[in-house]
Structure formats: structure tokens, C-alpha cells
Amino acid sequence: MNYDQVYLRNIGIFTDRQQARLRQAKITVAGVGGVGGIQAVTLARMGIGEMTIMDPGVFDEPDMNRQYAAMKNTIGQNKARATAGLLKKINPFMKLNVFEHAPEQRAELAGLMRNSSIVIDAIDYRGFDYKVMFAEIAREQGVYNLSAPIPDFGALLMVFDPRGMTLEEFYRAPRDRALWPEYDIPLVEIMGAKRGSRNLADFASKKRPYISSNAGAAALAGALLGTEAALIITGVRKPADIVSAPRATYVDLLSRTFETFNAYPGNRT
Numbered sequence: 001m002n003y004d005q006v007y008l009r010n011i012g013i014f015t016d017r018q019q020a021r022l023r024q025a026k027i028t029v030a031g032v033g034g035v036g037g038i039q040a041v042t043l044a045r046m047g048i049g050e051m052t053i054m055d056p057g058v059f060d061e062p063d064m065n066r067q068y069a070a071m072k073n074t075i076g077q078n079k080a081r082a083t084a085g086l087l088k089k090i091n092p093f094m095k096l097n098v099f100e101h102a103p104e105q106r107a108e109l110a111g112l113m114r115n116s117s118i119v120i121d122a123i124d125y126r127g128f129d130y131k132v133m134f135a136e137i138a139r140e141q142g143v144y145n146l147s148a149p150i151p152d153f154g155a156l157l158m159v160f161d162p163r164g165m166t167l168e169e170f171y172r173a174p175r176d177r178a179l180w181p182e183y184d185i186p187l188v189e190i191m192g193a194k195r196g197s198r199n200l201a202d203f204a205s206k207k208r209p210y211i212s213s214n215a216g217a218a219a220l221a222g223a224l225l226g227t228e229a230a231l232i233i234t235g236v237r238k239p240a241d242i243v244s245a246p247r248a249t250y251v252d253l254l255s256r257t258f259e260t261f262n263a264y265p266g267n268r269t
Helices: 016-024 036-046 061-065 079-090 106-113 128-141 177-182 187-191 198-204 215-234
Strands: 026-030 050-054 095-099 118-121 144-147 154-160 247-252 257-262
Touching: 016 215, 026 036, 036 050, 036 079, 036 118, 036 215, 050 079, 050 106, 079 095, 106 128, 118 128, 118 215, 128 144, 128 154, 128 177, 144 215, 154 215, 187 198, 215 247
Parallel strands: 026 050, 026 118, 050 095, 118 144
Antiparallel strands: 144 154, 154 247, 247 257
16 A cells, blocks of 8 residues: 555645655543543544554443444454554554553653654543653643543533643642542533533433433544644644634534633632
């Protein structure tokens, strides 16, 4: 197979030089479940040259409604390993580094992320302290950290500029780091009353132990984040035009709306 032939249809919206940047780029994806899997697939189809994926989780039945590699034959399998099998078929030119664990030591995680062009935080809501460590390393390495959860029928794109607002400030984290392992991200507050829903409110109040989600929103998150990452890597998206924290981008398929808004109107607690 020939790389230029496989990605021929990219040329026209990307130049040959911009496509070469995608081929030379490395992406690190932390979590390949509900959103990380489709985001990894989207970038693989863009022609990314190297990708590192990590996830200690295994697929179970409730994952099948939205997680890209969750299928009858992958139930019980490690998410990173199962997703890797699909990625290799989608982009046979891509160097793929697969980790079936989440490195607990900062030095190991930093080494795994080193030389990334972009990193993607698809870490579970319940792992806030790990999200912060991932974000801190991205900041130290000077790379953009992208995340796109899927509340309701939409996707919320957040971009953390290494020179801008920190992730812990954006998420209103308590100043005491000892509280971070059990900290619940205040999605209701971040989304604001205009974009809030009973679904998010029920999760925040612990009436439901998960945020209801669906395949359409997951596919949207893949398109929204994957495209933004490719635009940043190629330089089509200029630094001055990147919507980064405290601003965020929200696309809602139910209300048919697309907006950027200030997701941090309040003060840190």
C-alpha cells in the first residue's frame, strides 16, 4: 500500500506539506473508551504517523452503545489492545505504541508522552488526580491537551494551551491536592444553566452513577476533537484562532446549536 494514495482525498483541504506534518506527528491518547477510541480512529484516518494509546480498562456490555472498539468479540478484552487491532487495520503506516496500564509514576508517564505533537485526555471522570498529572506533563512539554466529553446529545471540546489556564483551575479543583482523588468534576457548573440537563444534574447529585451517553454524541466527539487536533498540527488552525480554556466549544445535536462560550465565569474554590 502507498501512503500518498491512501490519503489522496485529504489533499485539497490539506496541502502536501500539511499532510506531511500529519505523517510526522505523534499523538498520545489517554483512554480509548467512550470518546478516546473514536478520537484515535479519526486521527488514524487523517494519516497520523505515530500514536501512543493507553487504557487499563476492559470492555463490558454497557460500552457497546458508544465505544468504538466495544463489540461482541471484544467484551472482556483490554480496551487499548482491542482498539490497537482496529487502528492497525485503519492506518497500516502508523507506528502504534500500546499500553494496557496507566503509568502511576510521573516519570514513566512523561516518557510515554514525550515528543507528542498533541495529547488527548479521555481519562474517566473519576480519575481527576490522574487527569491533573497528565495535564501538568503536557504543560511542561509545551503541547496542547485536548478533551471532549459527551454530555447528552452533544460534545464539549476543551483545549488547554500550555501557556494558558491550567486544567485544575478550569475544573474548579480544591486547593488541597489530597482531595483530588475523590474530586467530582463540576460538569453542571461548567456547562452552565443554558446547556444543563436533568441527565447532568442526576449524575452530579449521585442519583445516577454515570452520565447517560449515546453513539451519536461519541461520533461527534471524534469528529470535533480529531479535526481540531489535525488543524492544529498542520497549522491550518492558527494559534490566535484556537479556542482554549477558559473558553470551550459545544455542539448540541438535539438543539442544533454550535457555540463557543466562557466555561469559567466564577472563581476557583
